[in-house]
Amino acid sequence: MATLEIPADMELVYKYPESLTEAHTHYCPGCTHGIIHRLIAEVIDELGVREQTIGIAPVGCSVLAYYYFNMDFAEAAHGRAPAMATGIKRVSPDKVVFTYQGDGDLAAIGTAEIIHAANRGELFTTIFVNNAIYGMTGGQMAPTTLAGQVTTSSPTGRDVKIAGWPIRMAELIGLLPGAAYVTRQAVLDVLGIRRTKKAIKLAFQTQLAGLGFSMVEILSTCNTNWHMGPVEAMEWAKEHMVAYYPLGDTKMTDEVRALTQMK
């Protein structure tokens, strides 16, 4: 990376995060994983915990996340990241541990693992990327696919009588006593991206303060498998996904709220 000389009378206000490697990602043009990776990296940099952080990658589009984050990383079996994170955190309580999971990983095959990890109040953070589709396998119906949404495995649109309803994980996990901070955000515009970063930071701070399980669900897009342009996908998600998956906190304990008031 080229280094820039900063003139003495100027301040560096934006730079490449130390918590990201310089690898080029494999994500499709227009994909929101890159934004979310960057937000996590910025937060870890700001908290100064890169050297004590251990991440767990899922099975899904972000399966190779360990190449992009400049920190220790494990790759989990499909859906099992919360169990792995539990194992890591329990034997390394001084480390900062997070899972990065998609909707198929977290809300279908790994439902038991995420619910029980949250319910035990495991002291790790989950970043849950909800784009309402299976991206890596080529656009099949996800547990979060909207009613009527066309995918390669719901070619006439998701029929809720057959496939059931899209699952609202932030609400479900917010109900559990072990969860300290659970929120749903969206990276569909600049304001949303800023709010998402704030939420990610609070989630990691919740972990660092030992307050309980923390999760940020992030509404995102898959323009490739939605067969849309990137901008169109953002608009579609704002119109349809946000309507079904309302943004905001589903759980914030008083102790977490107190963190937000600390300066």
Add this chain to the structure above:
Amino acid sequence: MAKELLEGNAAIAEAAIRAGVEAFFGYPITPQTEVLEHFSKRLPELGRVFLQAESEVASINMVYGAACAGARVMTSSSSPGVSLMQEGFSYIACSEVPAVVTNIMRGGPGLGNVQPAQSDYFQAVKSAGHGDFHMIVLAPANVQEAIDLMVLAFDLAEKYRTIVMFVADGSIGQMMEPAELPPMRPVRPPEERPSWALTGAKGREHNIITSLYLGAENMERVNLRLQAKLKEIAANEVRWKEYDTEDADLLLVAFGTVGRVCQTVVREGREKGLKVGLLRPITLWPFPSTRLGELAEQVRGMLVVEMNAGQMLEDVRLAVEGRCPVHFYGRLGGVIPLPDEILPELEKLDEECH
């Protein structure tokens, strides 16, 4: 240390504790629940980690995580629970992290029952999970050996960075007999965890533990590395015990509980004038094939006795390569074959192999 009267399952757990296990993750299942119960009491009082997981799937993935973090870790289960863990075995084997799993086998298939059985031999030895790999498989025949092999299990797992399965059956798990526990080893402090482990990328490049290798040639390279390691294990770690084989012209082959029963058969057979010996494999993988091949040149015939429909039998036949007749006697579904049933089979072998 003096001998004490110990129950198999509790002795297994206590041996692991003495061997320095830092964490146990598991789920209750008969007939191994006492392993979990012993850990639930002892580990917290020693300041170590005990966690009852929501399933065997979660247990093995917690083990995988803790192993990635460089901790000495294990889980324990019984047949149906072990089936649920097989996904994790495959990931652990490919990622080359050390882990120990015990299977206190019970009657199957399906939910089966809770009687002692050996019907998971194929699963342990030949099909631990998807992909090309083997676990090291240790099979004790009594409580003392169970204790000794638990300690060995951790040493082998760490030496080869691999998964070690300890298979016993419900009768070893539930029986009480005098045995001696090893002295308490100190737990390895976190700062001494291995350099490959996920301990935070402080002053070094980031460590990645994965079992994903895209591209056929990439994955082939990983497989070749795993195969080379398995070859090394096969060359160095075969273990078995022989009883009265020096002059034997008939050989019993049996492992675990029924291996112990066959010691009585050897004695009774000798009393009847049969020159019978016993080979009891202790490592089921790697298998004592070379030694069995040598004995195939020495004896007139072999009788394999198992608490299954004839699973190790296949490995014995592969080792013997037709050099002598190999007979089989087995009981299924949790029935333990007794000397009174085995001895007539041995006499039949004697008559048929002149």
